[in-house]
Amino acid sequence: MPSPASIRAVLLVAMLCATAAAQAHDESKYPDMTAQWVRAHQRSQWDPSKPRGLQQQAPLTPEYQAIFEQNLAALRASTHDVDPQVRCLPSGMPRMMIAYEPLEVIVTARTTYVRVDHLSETRRIYTDGRDWPAQVKPSFEGYSIGKWIDEDGDGKYDVLEVETRHLKGPRFFDADGLPMHQNNRTVITERIYLDPKKPDLLHAQITTIDDALTRPWTVTRDYNRERKPLWPEYLCNEANHHVIIGKDRYFKSADGLLMPIRKDQPPPDLRYFNQAR
Amino acid sequence: MRYARSIGLIAFAAALSTMLSGAQAIDDQSKYPNLKGQWHRASPNRWESGGVKAPLTGEYRAVYEANLKAMADGAPGDMASWYCLPQGMPMMMSLYDPMEIIVTPETTYMLISHVNDSYRRIYTDGRDWPAEGDYELTFAGYSIGKWVDEDGDGKYDVLEVETRHFKGPRVYDGTGLPLHHDNKTVIKERIYIDKANPNLLNDDMTVIDNALTRPWSVTKKARRDSRARPMWQTSVCAENNSMVKIGKDPYYVSQDGYLMPVKKGQAPPDLRFFTQSPK
Secondary structure, eight states: OOOHHHHHHHHHHHHHHHHHHHHHTGGGGSOSOOEEEEESOSSOOSSTTSOSGGGGOOOBOHHHHHHHHHHHHHHHHTOSOOOGGGGTOOOOTTGGGGOSSOEEEEEOSSEEEEEETGGGEEEEEEOSOOOOOSOOOOBSSOEEEEEEEOSSSSSSOOEEEEEEEOBOSOOBSSTTOOBOOTTOOOEEEEEEEEOSSOTTEEEEEEEEEOTTBSSOEEEEEEEEEESSOOOOOOOHHHHOOEEEETTEEEEEOTTSOEEOSSTTOOOOOOTTOOSOO | OHHHHHHHHHHHHHHHHHHHHHHHHHTSGGGSOOOOSEEEEOSOSOSSOTTOOOOBOHHHHHHHHHHHHHHHTTOOTTOGGGGTOOOOTTGGGGOSSOEEEEEOSSEEEEEEOSSSSEEEEEEOSOOOOOOTTSSOOBSSOEEEEEEEOSSOSSSOOEEEEEEEOBOSOOBSSTTOOBOOTTOOOEEEEEEEEOSSOTTEEEEEEEEEOTTBSSOEEEEEEEEEOSOSSOOOOOOOHHHHOOEEEETTEEEEEOTTSOEEESSTTOOOOOOTTOSSOOO
């Protein structure tokens, strides 16, 4: 029969081993989010639970509701260029979280990266405990600070809470010209987490606070994990058939020739050419 | 005696604990070199420098000269990045904007904020080359890497990488020094922290390409930014790019928004689809 001292020693062995394991497996504190995520919603309007356009029922101020309606009319008539994506400009936040192309989440202790192939955007969400820096150059994706939360107290993080500021524009919620305020003072808060029942389903609950809105607007977007990802390059400038010359937009035909985008659109001004074709 | 046996067990416990934590920590970041931070270019961005000449075949020396002439005339030659397309490998490793390296056991990522957010994904999970259809040709290529502990101290020193499956056109640098248009390039790299300077990164690159008469090796260097929290900026190419391509021809868009020729005597674009005459 082992002596009590031996039992205590064996218990100590077990305890020390458990401590060592806990320290070494720091990675296990984080949810398994490092993966390719494909948007779960077929359509790409900002609030996936509602139809596109005016039926989004965005809580816009009257001023920005009028801008939205003008944008919708312009898109229908192709009278002017609304969506910055036709110039291959990034979607920025929060629109990039629509994930037109798959997004990649890379979790490290100090930073969580969200890489979006569409228009090649990368978010760095700093989780190293930093405060807002004194000076930040505004960007389309903004400056993001995050905090991992263990909500159920099981010693593992469940939710990444993020706040994003310091944005620049032009930015829209979606391709229908649903506008954000031109002052770019947007603040976006997010809760990003794996579905408790489906580990291959990621949720991003995104709340936008913007002067174009009468109240914070919360939308939840979902993403499915791709276990065998392919990572093509999405090259906007390679596939882009829009040509912007001054304030006018034209189309490039399959054989590369310049085309009007609407009936009777005049061709570009050729004043700098001294030779006829 | 009883105490002696307990002391023995405790000593064993301590030894086992050390072994376990050590062994498990090896699977942790401590096994990898510290590549964190922001890396800036610390060597010439031109590949032909210091008297070194690219061992180009006669055919591709002529392509290079044609690119030089095209660029002198204002045209892009083989420089896809003029149209905001990625520089691709190996030019992207000249770091026209800073680079961040993220090391995970399965993949090492290289994020470079130039021509939008370019990036490389170097798989270190022991995979073999993918079968046809399991990859797409890209400017950055498909990279498989292997961490090597060269001095046997239990820590990795060198990331050996091989990159294949490219698309193009790609050039080595801003002079238009070309890679073969067949895009069958193979690039081998040894990436490691300088032994004498932990803030200097070396990338020994060897390019095997049908435009070359032999493999061509050049070392690119990067210096770590001393700031603990450097700022990262996305270079948005489309924001300031005034080049447009219509058909096969490049044109400029002037500051005042008019189409311009890039070279003297250049013809305007074909406007056959317009019903009105140009202004």
